[in-house]
Amino acid sequence: MTAAVSIKNLRVTFNGAAVLEDITCKTRCGELTVIVGRSGSGKSTLLRAVNRLNECFPGCSTTGVVRLSLHDGQLAVYADGTCPERLRGRVGMVFQSPNVLPLSIERNMLLPQRLVRGITGRAAEEIMRRMLRRVGLFDEVCDRMDAQAATLSGGQQQRLCLARALALEPEVLLLDEPTASVDYQSARRIEDLLLSLKDELSLLVVSHSLPQTRRLADRVLLIREGRLTGQWHRGQANADAAFEKMLSTTF
Amino acid sequence: MTRFHRLFSALCWACALLPGAVMLLLIGFLLRQGWGSLDLHLLFGDTPPLDALFRFVPVWDGIWPACFGTLCVVVLAGVISIPLGILCGIHLSEFAQGRFRDILSFCVDLLAGMPSILMGLFGFALILFLRHTLLPDVGTGLLLSGFCLGLLVLPYMVNATYTSLSSLPQDLRLLGPSLGLNHMQSIRHILLPSAGKGIVSGLVLSLGRAAEDTAVIMLTGAVANAGMPRSLFDKYEALPFYIYTTAAEYQTPEDLNRGFGAALVLLVMTTGLFLAAHLLHQAMERRWRRG
Numbered sequence: 072m073t074a075a076v077s078i079k080n081l082r083v084t085f086n087g088a089a090v091l092e093d094i095t096c097k098t099r100c101g102e103l104t105v106i107v108g109r110s111g112s113g114k115s116t117l118l119r120a121v122n123r124l125n126e127c128f129p130g131c132s133t134t135g136v137v138r139l140s141l142h143d144g145q146l147a148v149y150a151d152g153t154c155p156e157r158l159r160g161r162v163g164m165v166f167q168s169p170n171v172l173p174l175s176i177e178r179n180m181l182l183p184q185r186l187v188r189g190i191t192g193r194a195a196e197e198i199m200r201r202m203l204r205r206v207g208l209f210d211e212v213c214d215r216m217d218a219q220a221a222t223l224s225g226g227q228q229q230r231l232c233l234a235r236a237l238a239l240e241p242e243v244l245l246l247d248e249p250t251a252s253v254d255y256q257s258a259r260r261i262e263d264l265l266l267s268l269k270d271e272l273s274l275l276v277v278s279h280s281l282p283q284t285r286r287l288a289d290r291v292l293l294i295r296e297g298r299l300t301g302q303w304h305r306g307q308a309n310a311d312a313a314f315e316k317m318l319s320t321t322f
Numbered sequence: 323m324t325r326f327h328r329l330f331s332a333l334c335w336a337c338a339l340l341p342g343a344v345m346l347l348l349i350g351f352l353l354r355q356g357w358g359s360l361d362l363h364l365l366f367g368d369t370p371p372l373d374a375l376f377r378f379v380p381v382w383d384g385i386w387p388a389c390f391g392t393l394c395v396v397v398l399a400g401v402i403s404i405p406l407g408i409l410c411g412i413h414l415s416e417f418a419q420g421r422f423r424d425i426l427s428f429c430v431d432l433l434a435g436m437p438s439i440l441m442g443l444f445g446f447a448l449i450l451f452l453r454h455t456l457l458p459d460v461g462t463g464l465l466l467s468g469f470c471l472g473l474l475v476l477p478y479m480v481n482a483t484y485t486s487l488s489s490l491p492q493d494l495r496l497l498g499p500s501l502g503l504n505h506m507q508s509i510r511h512i513l514l515p516s517a518g519k520g521i522v523s524g525l526v527l528s529l530g531r532a533a534e535d536t537a538v539i540m541l542t543g544a545v546a547n548a549g550m551p552r553s554l555f556d557k558y559e560a561l562p563f564y565i566y567t568t569a570a571e572y573q574t575p576e577d578l579n580r581g582f583g584a585a586l587v588l589l590v591m592t593t594g595l596f597l598a599a600h601l602l603h604q605a606m607e608r609r610w611r612r613g
């Protein structure tokens with residue numbers, strides 16, 4: 072089976088200081104990978120290394136190899152010929168803190184579709200409704216699509232961001248603590264959604280919660296001070312015991 | 323609350339009132355002095371207003387030509403400084419890097435600190451130079467004044483654009499790229515609209531500065547009795563210049579009051595420009611938010 076995301080000797084520095092060092096790992100298609108680690112260990116940086124978003128910070132430099140397997144074959148993320156915009160159009164991302172456009176709810180969904188995929192009108196609205204239903208937001212916002220997205224609660228904004236990313240039909244989805252500002256019920260809904268998504272796309276999820284990790288993960292990457300210090304896989308021998316052993320020190 | 327706290331907040335409160343109070347005082351004073359002379363006669367003299375407006379009958383004893391001249395130079399200055407300033411601000415904030423950016427923004431600051439009389443002298447010297455070299459027939463006029471005023475207010479536009487773009491939150495900057503927008507799309511659809519408010523304040527500042535400046539236009543083409551300009555290269559009258567000459571040379575108290583009346587007209591004109599700028603901004607913002 073091919074690797075969905077394969078990372079080799081990844082090193083990321085900000086202004087000369089190494090934030091990630093010597094990361095080598097692989098995830099499989101159809102798996103959900105959870106990245107765990109203490110605050111400041113470099114989880115978000117690792118996610119951003121996959122869609123080259125670290126490059127938007129001044130003073131950041133990245134070395135190493137990241138490969139993605141997409142529908143039309145392998146893509147070397149950091150190869151010279153790879154266009155970052157095209158890459159990011161296929162690798163969706165939801166930020167740690169909800170990050171809505173200062174526009175209406177509807178525009179939040181439609182603008183990226185128009186700009187990135189050139190989809191407008193009925194088709195775009197259809198996708199919008201489908202994705203809002205999928206994240207369980209449609210009933211809450213259907214009567215105020217013209218309202219500013221910033222007037223939504225934190226959890227609603229987070230789900231809007233998720234729907235917005237899904238509307239672009241990514242092949243890889245990077246989620247930075249998708250349930251951080253969401254109540255228990257909505258968190259479970261999002262988890263169910265993620266589990267249902269993993270057949271369609273590759274998922275990399277940062278999580279701060281042990282129960283969530285246990286529910287979601289097919290594979291766990293443990294980051295400590297910028298290094299990959301542990302890996303776990305559902306299929307390995309003594310999986311449950313190994314899981315407890317690895318994560319008891321983290322949470 | 324400690325005594326110091328109370329004292330401090332009282333001081334802040336008093337200082338917050340100050341601009342409003344000064345503004346009221348100023349307008350009150352202008353109204354008291356100028357209200358009496360504020361009529362159609364001040365604007366158009368003995369010429370029938372409709373003839374002056376639509377049939378370009380010369381106005382000899384009114385400030386209409388000065389209003390028109392000022393409007394022209396402000397518009398010219400805006401046409402030059404607004405697009406250039408915004409583009410330069412975008413470059414500074416989004417494209418320029420490292421030392422080059424530092425040097426560029428230092429130049430902009432230098433230009434911002436340039437006294438306007440120097441800008442006037444520059445325009446004057448420029449026309450002398452052109453006359454001795456390429457264009458022996460050119461003289462000072464509307465276009466030169468508009469150009470020099472545009473240079474004068476250019477740094478305000480640049481800095482307003484630059485600071486409001488670069489003070490946008492980091493997350494908003496990352497949002498466009500994270501969705502797969504390219505840099506231009508991100509600037510055009512996310513960053514610029516978000517920075518719109520700051521850019522419009524810069525615009526208002528620039529227009530106001532261009533409308534009131536006297537030093538530049540004195541040296542580059544404004545004269546006392548030019549009448550309506552017939553072309554971009556013609557001499558013209560301007561309100562601030564009219565106010566200045568009236569205040570310097572008045573012979574009767576009525577003359578002086580006409581100067582105050584002209585000041586009121588200038589105030590109304592700049593307020594109108596500000597209003598237009600805000601309406602424009604609102605319309606653009608509505609379009610952005612609704613799609």
Ligand SMILES: Nc1ncnc2c1ncn2[C@@H]1O[C@H](COP(=O)(O)OP(=O)(O)OP(=O)(O)O)[C@@H](O)[C@H]1O
Pocket residue numbers: 085090108109110111112113114115116117128167
């Ligand atoms: N743009 C940046 N410039 C400089 N340093 C950065 C930048 N982004 C991250 N870092 C540094 O990289 C390290 C890892 O940051 P990162 O955001 O990846 O941590 P994290 O694991 O996501 O933490 P958290 O769980 O709190 O979100 C931190 O020490 C941080 O200071």
Ligand SMILES: [Mg+2]
Pocket residue numbers: 114115116167247
């Ligand atoms: Mg993080």
